[in-house]
Amino acid sequence: MMIRQATAADLAAITDIHRATTGEPDPVDRPAWFAAHAASDRYGVWVVIEHGQVQGYGAVGAYTLANQPTTAATISYAVAPAVQGRGWGGELLAFLVDWGTKMGFTHLMGQTMTANLASNHLLTQAGFVKWGQSPDLMPTTPRPTSMSYYAKVLK
Template identity: 35%
Template sequence: MSSVALDPPATAGRIIEVLHPGPVPVAEPAPASPEGGLLIHPACTADAAAIAAIYNDTLPPPALRGTLRALGLAEVQGWMLLHRGSGRPLWVARSGPHTVGWLSFLGYFDRPGCEATAELSVYVAPAWQGRGIGRQLVDRAVQRAPACGYRRLLAQIWSDNHASLGLFARAGFVLWGRLPGAVRIGERRCDMVLLGHELAERP
């Protein structure tokens, strides 16, 4: 995003695969408190259309999407049910009457023993990018993650998405790894960068 979103492949194509309910700690809801005019709160069913629209608006033009595809309303609604069943946070950001962004905690491939690690996925509506919304969402995730039972946060970002790399770096994420040439969308080729944040243990 001018970008404060993870690249589409961070969720597209495996959005359902990584969200099967597993033995994940029950997440405490984010307090709905305004920050600089922004209200961040747990997503509800009524937010599904806005979540889909924001995600779809970040996709490249159809001719350049390759295997990427737009999300439908029913798919997002099912995805939200999986979040509720697994206790993983899914938040939306609102400015006045507008839903301007969202952030989700994804299970780390639901591998046994990895319940305390979550992957973050964050998207901001194109018209609202560059206003610090993504930073507020990521900062809230870092602050709230320990109370939700998470000890490590992960972000997977395309190597040419410099804005998202900068966003997570400013939020305290550091380089944990790199998958050379892992992203192949049409003629586009780039690496997948793995950024991580090790959180302080709760007293």
């Protein structure tokens, strides 16, 4: 397993991993998402590679409030179901925290479906603190789900 910077050629695999881990269609315009993350040297997208195949991804992007820049960044990550349980999610999250620290962010913000106990546990293990939870606002199937919001202080 290795982590490398993502390219536009990785976007189909990233979309597939998102769908596989959430069970929902990917509502994100991935080319625009990728371009926004590549717009600054402080942000980026990385992929987890095993045997030449993308098996996960992580991203650090802008975190804004009322469309204003902040000293924080947002993170997102996912590992393909076929390789979950190998510790790669923790390694990927550690990579994102290390990147955020090197880039001088004061906080990293993350969110996960509340029902995703493994992701909630992973964030907590990595030192993220749960800052809140939405009600069941996401119209997922078979029933709506809530989101849990986390932050990690870096400075």
